[in-house]
Amino acid sequence: MKDKRVGIIGAGPSGLAMIRAFEAFKEKGHAMPEIMCFEKQSNWGGMWNYTWRTGVGKYGEPIHGSMYKYLWSNGPKECLEFSDYSFDEHFKKPISSYPPRPVLFDYIQGRIKKSKARDYIRFDTTARWVSYDEETKKFTLILDDLKIDKTYSEEFDYLVVASGHFSTPNMPYFKGIENFPGTVIHAHDFRGADQFKGQNLLLIGSSYSAEDIGVQCYKHGAQSVTLSYRSNPIGVNWPEGIKELPLVTHFDGDTAHFKDGTTEKYDAVIMCTGYQHKFPFLPDNLRLKTKNNLYPDQLYKGVFFNDLPELIYLGMQDQYYTFNMFDAQAWVARDFIMDTYKLPKKAERRLDMDKWLERNENLQSSHDHVDFQTDYIKDLLALSDYPDFNLDKVAEMFKSWLNDKAENILTYRDKTYQSVVTGTMAAEHHTEWMDELDDSKERFLYEPEEEETIPENI
Secondary structure, eight states: OOOOEEEEEOSSSSHHHHHHHHHHHHTTTTTOEEEEEOOOSSOOOOSOOOSSOOSSTTOOOOOOOOTTTTOBOSOOOOGTOTBBHHHHHHHSOOOOOHHHHHHHHHHHHHHHHHTTGGEESSSSEEEEEEEETTTTEEEEEEEEEEETTTEEEEEESSEEOOOOOSSBBBBOOOBBBGOOOOOEGGGGOOOGOOOOOOOGEEEOOOSSHHHHHHHHHHHTTEEEEEEESSSSSOOOOTTTTTTEEEEEEEEETEEEETSOOOEOOOOEEEOOOOBBBOOSOOHHHHHHHSSOOOTTEEEEEETEEEOOOEEEOOSSSSOOOOOHHHHHHHHHHHHHHTTOOOOOOHHHHHHHHHHHHHHHHHHHHHHHHHHHHHHHHHHHHTSOOOOOOOOEEEEEHHHHHHHHHOOTTTTTGOOOOTTTOOBBBBOOOSSSSGGGGOOOHHHHSSSSOOOOOOOSSO
16 A cells, blocks of 8 residues: 555645545554645644735745634634534533634644644645656656755655645736725735724725624724625625725725725725635646636546546635535545545546536525535535534534624624534633634633722722
8 A cells, every 4th residue: 555655735724634534544444555745834724824924935935824813713613623523522621613713723733633644744845846647647746845945856646736725816906006005915915903903994805804804903993994895795784884885996096986986095905805726836737727616617526636536636615614524525535545435437527517517506695505515515425434424504503604694793703503523512702702802722711810809998
């Protein structure tokens, strides 16, 4: 089995899921292939690995992360819980349903730290180029060790692309924006709300990042927040101080002009306009080309590159489900690599893909999206031995979460849900989310002691 070599690009949640899948296989008494994982950053965790840096990193590489201070989970943790490693097992007590970034990062690390996963990962190493030899049936991966500035290559039988798709910004142009006197950034470079305190802020886009950054800035003291949408507004019941307007048409100095004729002055503009699926290390014939959606074309079961199934993509979908979906994908990919799961012929794969693509095209509502991705994961779970969990209950939680947000965008994170892995009901957080300005793990996990009050009259 050691004859097989598997290369993994990226040590975020998807890449770590691939390593975990192989380790679970080994725990059942099976031999593992030789696996190597290459991570551009100095630590694992992908997007959850916060950095203060923007633009380029220590070694001049484009910054991967889009994480910012004060980010709290924008969906219930119960919807992303690992089926083989519960929040109860990690934290040893119930915690609330919407943890901040450091707490989720700690949870991601907890599972992988139980193993020797770090031994498989080469940090500060970036993929430069991939080629595939039709005769030898092997991939050649050219890499740069950034620390010692060394270029070298490795050969693999299978290649797993787990580099994510939330790191290359989509940055549109609006006439006159080059003369806007204030800050103009993409959400990728947003590192926290502090700098926008007291400012009138314009966010362009109606994505989850627009919703979350807008609410974060409002919470941390922005004077006003305007969200500008292209097609459809987010449409929740916004508090006074946050509003939605149609798309910007152009800028005149610090004044933005909108499609409905409205004009307003702003201090800063944040582009929440999404990301590109970008794989500069892959040649044209191996590169996934897709916009962000729930079922990218070219991928059988959302995982196997149909023209060359030995090329595996993880986590490339738009996401309601996250960690547990990456696991489900990784388990199926592992079984293919280990020859315990056989793929059908290419034409049959194409028919299966077309069925999912057609359904994806006809989705109407957010609830439809949840049901689609739920069914997709059920399809994956039927193919592997990944520990089963109640997907229908998770889908119900997602729909409840959507309703909670529509009801009150400022208080939905105060709601609690029940784990489908352990049955544990989440604890209420000791402080309401709007009043909680400290996102540290220590503050989250340990309720602050109340100061003893001394009576005025003794």
